[in-house]
Amino acid sequence: MFGEVEVCSNVRMVAEKLDRNGSVSQRSIITQLLKELLSTKASKDHGYFLAVTNLKSIGKGEVMNKTGDVLFCVVFNCRTFMPMKGEILLGVVHRTFRHGVLLRCGPVKYIFLSARKMPNYQYISEQNPAFLNDELARIENNVVVRFSVLDVRWIEKMWDMRRDFMMLASLVGDSLGPISSCGSGELDL
Template identity: 65%
Template sequence: MFLPHKGDILEGVVHHVYRLGVFLRCGPVKYVFLSARKMPNYRYVVGEKPVFLHDDLARIEKDVVVRFEVLGVRWIERREDITKEFMMLASLQGDMLGPVTGPDGLDL
């Protein structure tokens, strides 16, 4: 059973990039929000494919795998479907968090 808790370190895939942050998918959880405020040293770059760029040129863009820390978990009821969705808040504030690269330095 997949039940994340505050403080867990997980990996997710970016599926939307917005000025205020990014949405990731992590296992069965469709909505993981990573706020731009919780991405230290990343800045939003406007373009055809929006991206968050780190000072050392690491990129967070669509389809990139990101390692993050769970800040909070919540069940949200959706009135249209009368269902509940599992949602998380994420952060990159910590060691070894951010875009995941393979052993040869390429993004996974």
């Protein structure tokens, strides 16, 4: 689900970025904020940070005693994407296994669709492994699939993932499964 949230973030400016007068430009603060959002990527409460839509305020800088760095409180509005249980989404298959497929949907890179949640689909192991049903609908790499979100889990740190969501998907329901589409197959959210 897309949303718009107000976020308050502390932006740290290193002492080397200050000018002779000990001040820092608004542009430098905003650039640092965007870098921090990019590395943060997502939060458990708000979901994935997609875009800053409005800068509300930049507080007065507080000098940190030990380092001389300056900390600014920045308040801004941000467009977010929070995956929700029960939601119907579109994803692109990027790995096919005997036990299911891995999908990607916008910023979400870890969506597992189990073979058990693909009714009437059979695994076909060939040069390009796929799942095939009686109507010859095919689920394989680079195919766009409409799915229902079974569950969502926030992961702080697991394997090589940091601060990300994992989802379980299902094709149980009406109008779910592979869809025909034109273009590259990657979805932009």
